[in-house]
Amino acid sequence: MSSHEVWYVSYGSNLSRERLNCYLAGGRPPGALRAQPGARDPRPPAEDRPVELSGRLYFWGASTTWEGATAFYDHHSPGPTAARAYRVTVAQLTDIAEQEMHREPRAGTALEAVLTRGFDGAYRAGPGRYETMVNAGTLDGLPMYTFTSPHRADTSPHAAPSEPYLAMIRAGLAESHGWDRETIETYLGTWLPAEAALRR
Incomplete structure (x- = not known):
């Protein structure tokens, strides 16, 4: 199990420390239908x-x-995309990614x-x-990694997220960037599909 440190950069629900902790220590975040087993290093x-x-x-999706x-x-x-970088071990980042893929x-x-290897x-x-x-990129000399889909934004059919999922993002943006509700909603409105923006 690699103890080499890296930065895991989250831009979605893992902006919320509570949600990320479910991938490390195990558990189910509020509003989610599945619990996570947790990482080898919690x-x-x-x-x-x-x-x-x-x-x-x-x-x-x-x-x-x-x-x-x-x-x-x-x-x-x-x-740009607002994100949160967590300093974790390679083993922890690997386990977060595996759980994202339901493994x-x-x-x-x-x-x-x-x-x-990098x-x-x-x-x-x-x-x-x-x-x-x-x-x-790098931060304080350590590599920054994130994970995403192989598809491009302009070739993917955009769809609306659920309110519990958006609640995780809102909480994470407030925690990490210190944004107020208006700033958060303006930012999300830039990227949300029209039907999601209208129902907010």
């Missing part, structure tokens, strides 16, 4: 920072956990080996929605 992140990604946010679309990051399209965390995966650009671990890993 410790909380060593620290976290508000950051900004250069690409854009979009919402797509249908989640069996949240009953609505979820957030994805297109690093090829202009943003049990385990040792000896190819993804853990790749993250331990990579530039993007690494596609598989065809799934969150199996494309993106190197988003």
Whole structure:
């Protein structure tokens, strides 16, 4: 189990520390339909920072956990995207990614080996929605990684997320960036599809 440290950069529901903790220590976040088993190393992140990604946010698909679309990051399209960087170990980031794809965390995966070695650009671990890993730069000398879909924002049918899912994002933006409700709603309104923006 790799103890090498990296930054995991979240732009969706894992902006919320409560939600991220379910991937580390196990549990079910408010409004979700599924519980997470947790990581092999359940410790909380060593620290976290508000950051900004250069690409854009979009919402797509249908989640069996949240009953609505979820957030994805297109690093090829202009943003910016508000995000939160958590300093974790490679093993913890690997286990977070595995759970995002509804898999049990385990040792000896190819993804853990790749993250331990490091990579530039993007690494596609598989065809799934969150199996494309993106190197988003460095912070304090450590690499910043996030994961997303292999599809582009302009070729994906955008869809509305559920209110419980949006509540996690709102909470995380307030926690990490210190934004007030108006700032949060303005930001989300930039990226939400029209039907979701209208019902807010």
